[in-house]
Amino acid sequence: MLILEKGRIAIFLGLRVAHCVTVVFGELQSSMDLRRFGSPLAAGMADFVSNAGRATLVMTVACSLVLGACSSTKMKESDLEINDPYEGFNRWSYGVNQQLDKYIFGPIVVGYTAIFPRQIRNRLRNALNNADTPVILANDLLQTEWERAGTTIARFGINSTVGLGGMFDVAGKLGYEFHREDFGQTLAVWGVGPGPYFFLPFLGPTTLRDGVGMAVDTAFDPITYIDWDDMQLIWVPFAITGADGLDAYSRARPGLKQIEETSLDPYASLRSLYQQSRRDAILNGATSFEDLPSFDDESSDEFETFDNENPQPQ
Amino acid sequence: MTFVRRCAAGALHIKNAFLFATVAALISVASPAHATVDEAKAFVEDLANQTLAILQDENASPQERRQKFAKLFQEGADLERIGRFVLGRYANQMRAENRLQEYQALFREYVVNIYAARLGQYSGETFEIVGAEATSEKEAVVQSKIRSGEADFRVNWRVLNSGQGYKVVDVQVEGIWMAIEQREQFTSFINNNNRQVSALIDYLRDEVRPT
Numbered sequence: 327m328l329i330l331e332k333g334r335i336a337i338f339l340g341l342r343v344a345h346c347v348t349v350v351f352g353e354l355q356s357s358m359d360l361r362r363f364g365s366p367l368a369a370g371m372a373d374f375v376s377n378a379g380r381a382t383l384v385m386t387v388a389c390s391l392v393l394g395a396c397s398s399t400k401m402k403e404s405d406l407e408i409n410d411p412y413e414g415f416n417r418w419s420y421g422v423n424q425q426l427d428k429y430i431f432g433p434i435v436v437g438y439t440a441i442f443p444r445q446i447r448n449r450l451r452n453a454l455n456n457a458d459t460p461v462i463l464a465n466d467l468l469q470t471e472w473e474r475a476g477t478t479i480a481r482f483g484i485n486s487t488v489g490l491g492g493m494f495d496v497a498g499k500l501g502y503e504f505h506r507e508d509f510g511q512t513l514a515v516w517g518v519g520p521g522p523y524f525f526l527p528f529l530g531p532t533t534l535r536d537g538v539g540m541a542v543d544t545a546f547d548p549i550t551y552i553d554w555d556d557m558q559l560i561w562v563p564f565a566i567t568g569a570d571g572l573d574a575y576s577r578a579r580p581g582l583k584q585i586e587e588t589s590l591d592p593y594a595s596l597r598s599l600y601q602q603s604r605r606d607a608i609l610n611g612a613t614s615f616e617d618l619p620s621f622d623d624e625s626s627d628e629f630e631t632f633d634n635e636n637p638q639p640q
Numbered sequence: 641m642t643f644v645r646r647c648a649a650g651a652l653h654i655k656n657a658f659l660f661a662t663v664a665a666l667i668s669v670a671s672p673a674h675a676t677v678d679e680a681k682a683f684v685e686d687l688a689n690q691t692l693a694i695l696q697d698e699n700a701s702p703q704e705r706r707q708k709f710a711k712l713f714q715e716g717a718d719l720e721r722i723g724r725f726v727l728g729r730y731a732n733q734m735r736a737e738n739r740l741q742e743y744q745a746l747f748r749e750y751v752v753n754i755y756a757a758r759l760g761q762y763s764g765e766t767f768e769i770v771g772a773e774a775t776s777e778k779e780a781v782v783q784s785k786i787r788s789g790e791a792d793f794r795v796n797w798r799v800l801n802s803g804q805g806y807k808v809v810d811v812q813v814e815g816i817w818m819a820i821e822q823r824e825q826f827t828s829f830i831n832n833n834n835r836q837v838s839a840l841i842d843y844l845r846d847e848v849r850p851t
Contacts, residue, residue, distance in 0.1 A: 602821065613773070
């Protein structure tokens with residue numbers, strides 16, 4: 327059913343595609359060993375960066391200060407207001423991504439799904455989700471979601487051992503269901519609004535807040551701090567990130583294709599799906615029918631209502 | 641409530657009548673919210689069961705099935721209200737240009753086509769109502785769960801009673817309100833076509849034209 331598929335796509339879009347691919351950039355930066363430059367300053371910086379706790383804290387504080395300041399002036403959390411001041415640029419990137427899909431990523435995904443059977447791909451997805459535990463746990467805790475943090479820890483313990491390194495979601499079958507959490511959501515819970523919407527080449531849909539969130543999530547991820555280069559394993563983080571992005575995109579792509587083929591305005595459709603699915607993720611699926619376009623709200627001219635027999639001329 | 645009122649009227653003893661009247665008054669004050677939620681639930685449940693009956697009817701030809709579904713869809717959803725809603729800020733322009741009726745007829749056909757085209761994809765989904773919440777005197781959101789294969793989907797039905805019983809105005813699947821998403825598309829399309837509502841009408845006419 328169309329509506330079900332749209333829902334599905336939205337989840338992948340909002341939570342995976344952009345995030346996964348962004349991690350690539352995180353890895354690129356972190357894998358450039360600053361000490362190689364030999365300057366004392368660079369060495370000092372490297373030591374500082376490798377101090378995960380401190381770096382994360384600084385980034386967290388800095389980002390929330392910046393966003394907090396913005397949120398008090400302009401940003402509001404509502405799924406009914408589309409804040410898209412850079413629509414021209416965004417639509418251009420949307421076109422770029424379609425070309426990237428056509429000539430590069432589409433064929434790769436087709437090959438990937440043809441070579442590996444669904445069962446194998448699901449094992450990979452489970453293992454990648456398991457490897458994401460530190461990021462999810464950090465955000466559970468920052469949102470003071472103790473119960474969900476407990477679930478995250480239990481899942482990691484069970485799946486890393488009985489589930490053979492996370493490949494089998496044994497915990498899910500025992501009632502500890504998987505959930506995702508990211509720093510964009512944490513900022514939202516802290517009261518930061520989404521800010522302007524961006525559709526970026528390669529990365530896809532995001533907002534200012536969620537983009538900052540992605541950077542912080544990279545800082546939460548232990549993979550960022552492991553000295554792969556020292557172990558002659560520099561390819562490992564790239565392999566993890568590449569597999570993550572590829573698998574996520576392979577899952578989102580059929581839905582994206584369908585939107586492209588059936589939508590009157592695929593760009594606007596994706597924008598709404600991203601915005602609404604993020605809002606849903608922030609609420610952790612809880613119901614909130616408060617900001618719905620209310621038909622008692624006659625004063626607002628920002629959105630039309632369902633009960634609008636005699637609207638005021640604008 | 642009618643039962644209570646009838647009892648009150650029939651009561652011979654004046655004290656009893658007074659008591660009944662008081663109870664009736666209390667019930668009529670307290671009940672609208674409950675009545676709304678329960679009626680809304682019953683409405684959605686009935687709509688879902690009728691849809692399932694159409695989908696599971698193996699004797700019906702695809703065409704018959706489609707016709708029955710289209711009829712049910714138009715009875716169950718407030719298409720006129722939805723049609724106006726998805727125009728967003730352009731509803732006024734459509735009315736000012738006297739094209740609202742033309743648009744509504746096209747929109748109705750467009751939406752029914754979209755959903756009817758998906759009928760064949762039914763694969764034994766099960767439906768269960770999990771809750772309901774009154775959001776105003778006329779409105780409620782009924783929460784349901786649709787199980788399709790291994791996966792559960794959260795589906796919420798926004799229903800509005802404008803005097804002639806409940807009708808669906810929006811459906812939320814896994815957090816996504818369909819009419820809100822549709823409105824984004826329609827208003828964005830008009831925005832990018834010199835803000836002319838006629839562009840949307842032309843598009844819809846092309847879409848519903850039999851091929």
